[in-house]
Amino acid sequence: MVKLWFIIRTILNNSNYQRYLSLNTLLPQYRISIFFNNSHFPKCELRVNISQYPYKRRIILPYINVSLYGSRSILFIFLSKKVWNTGITTFIVSIITAFIGYVLPWGQISFWGATVITNMFSATPYFGTHLVQWLWEGFAVANPTLNRFFILHFLIPFIILLLIILHLLILHEKGSINPLGINSNSDRIPFHPYYTLKDIIGFIIFIIIFITFFLFIPNILNDPENFIEANPLITPNHIQPEWYFLWLYAILRSIPNKLGGVIALLIAIFIIYLSSTYNRCKATTRFYPINKHIFFFILITWLILSWIGRCPVEYPFIQIGQLSTIMYFIYFLIHPQLTYIWHT
DSSP states (O other), X not given: OHHHHHHHHHHHTOHHHHHHHXXXXXXXXXXXXXXXXXXXXXXXXXXXXXXXXXXXXXXXXXXXXXXXXXXXXXXXXXXXXXXXXXXXXXXXXXXXXXXXXXHTTOBHHHHHHHHHHHGGGGGSXXXXXXXXXXXXXXXXXXXXXXXXXXXXXXXXHHHHHHHHHHHHHHHHHHOOOOTTOOOOGGGOOOSTTHHHXXXXXXXXXXXXXXXXXXXXXXXXXXXXXXXXXXXXXXXXXXXXXXXXXXXXXXXXXXXXXXXXXXXXXXXXXXXXXXXXXXXXXXXXXXXXXXXHHHHHHHHHHHHHHHHHHHSOSSTTHHHHHHHHHHHHHHHHHHHHHHHHHXXX
């Protein structure tokens, strides 16, 4: 396990791997966007069949690409604030793109998920109701909402592409972290054959996992109820988002108050920006043994939140979700303090 963790951490901390994963996971999204643009129907009742066409023809969907890039952004901690902030901005924009794309299949879970999430804006004081109606372009999620989401889902990936280019430009200007935390030209190694072979190995592993998922088990992570056409008169027994949104959904519903849940959700996302502010590590976590345990603490917390997001809203899942939410925010409070104590 130690050797496996060292290999994964080494690959994720490599700047060339970041370039490969950023570009190769988002290119399929642009291809699928063009496909949907050429096959788009402006009627809700016709969207169900066309949105399931990629599954039937084994065309790779872009949903998992967003989660891969998002997880890469979280795990890749830089010493440069600009590099970190552009990576997290790309992650947040990818979250928005993934949610909008999740509504397009127009299934039961997609419809009610869009209704629940967009209703969060109604918690905005004074003009919340008008804001929700403006997003819906009516009084409920319907055909105008679907058309608007489709246009945004097609255009936002180009913004993501610009953010990735900016992210990589800043990365090559500042440089990425290395195990010793030093910046000396005399200690650098040539790109070929070291990084070339590493990228080839990473590419092969990525392609094997990718093809296995989408050629043999393409629907393993999908909710079967989402293959039912959206019906505003029938509410599903348990509304849950896709697996890469479960941790956010668990934080949202752990707060009994609607406005408080929305605030907690936004803080949970934007608090990641603070990591570049209080991160004063001069090297990797290899020289910070306490931070190694803290990393597994936040990893286990994220897994628990993802599990709670799939569970019904009842005892004891409500209490476990609230405790995990507190643990999630505690991490961002104790991590800078532990780093400071270790330095002193």
